[in-house]
Amino acid sequence: MTAIVSVRNLRKAYDTGFEALKSVNLDIKEGEILALLGPNGAGKTTLISTICGITVPTSGTVTVGGHDIGSGYRAARGLIGLVPQEINLEPFETVINSVRFSRGLFGKPRNDAYLDKILKQLSLFDKKDSKIMTLSGGMKRRVLIAKALSHEPRVLFLDEPTAGVDVELRKDMWAVVAELKAAGVTIILTTHYIEEAEAIADRIGVISKGEILLVQDKDELLAQMGKKQLVVELQEPVAAIPDVLKSYDLDLADDGRSVIYTYETTGERTGIVTLLSDLQKAGLNMADMKTQQSSLEDIFVGLVKETA
């Protein structure tokens, strides 16, 4: 797949001297969902704002669909839809007029049939003539999405689309994102909910302190980190692992009260069954057992801590 958005050595320093982005390089593939994970103040919004033209880069280049965001800003911006983090809407205007305005700004001729389709998809159709100020928070957020989609963009930026949104609406939002992806729209979303990235992204980028620490295929990333541990609690503590169990690469924990076995989930045989019978043969009686898996959260926290 080709890159639809290409960011090269992008740097943004503010007048105060604060460096929000430090030489960022990023390629976004056409048709994918890329989740940008990062703590507050990591530079997620600055990166999006710069690609969309709201913030002027200090140095570096960005192309969207092959068009430079500076010299080819009309063509570049025409491909992009942006859903901002804050609910920024004209309160006294109706939903449909607000969405029509967005479409017109991007130079597209009026097409109410298309706008109606979007409003239906976002369950806003019956509110199309309501003033925005009368809508609930979740509906307002969907109006922002409708506005961003009004000009049929090929790339959609969602800046923390589910921040402060209840569980049900979050699931709805994920469904909308899945539909858009199916329609061929490339989606970049920022979030600090790891489960969100895990649930919908194809690739995951981690950004911290203005630097991209990692961009990787979600499944690869999970597989790579996808080690599982079996913790066996013993009835009686042991001083050392018995020699007959040496081949298992076990660790002792809790002053000899637990035995930890690490294994690959992707392997054909995990070796758990034979281990359990060998434990019994070695005279170790089990009190309890549990398994645990490293999650994206562990990976994320580990990466961000390293740079802190």
Add this chain to the structure above:
Amino acid sequence: MNLTAVASIYRFEMARFFRTITQSLVSPVLSTSLYFVVFGTAIGSRIQSVEGVSYGAFIVPGLIMLSVMTQATSNASFGIYFPKFIGTIYELLSAPVNFLEITLGYVGAAATKALFIGAVILFTSFFFVDISIAHPFWMLAFLILTCISFSLLGFIIGIWAGNFEQLQLIPLLIITPLVFLGGSFYSITMLPPVWQTITMFNPVVYLISGFRWAFLDTADVPVGISLLAIALFTGACMAAIWWIFRTGWRIRQ
């Protein structure tokens, strides 16, 4: 040129005007009527005539200018300040539009509103005084140019303003005094010589004088100079706006 975008901004802004049509029109009509009652009838009846016309008729051009200038400034400044205040400016900045298109949309709408109000006030004045328009074409030309130039000024104020107080500051402290002292209610020949000279530094004098000439065929300053003054003022505002968008001053970080 993204003309669809210009039209969209224009329509969106005009919708705001029509949403608040009562407030937009009733207030200027009411205040103008009060001016006619107080200045035209009560005080004006004691003034024989100014430059050969009744005082009531003499103040009509000044009254229209007073409203048009303040309305154009406040409409245009609010039009661009409000998106900044509520955050919807992100849409303008991320859309494929340039400064000319944004300015055309906002300033065009603000100027249209001011023109509308000017026309309504002119119409209202027919009920109070007997007036004739000596040069209808130039009357319209001066009116339109004033609407545009003061909308441009308002647009700059709206971009500059960081809060609602600043938004009111320049209209209140600069424009209103300049308009009142610019000969809205008197001919500058009525002033002592020293003040006549000082008044010449007030740009509004040239606009009101030119506009009054279009009505009454008499002017305080030559019409050519009035036209030059308004052209210079418009040019200065456009240059300022071009600079603002080129540098991103107060809008783009």
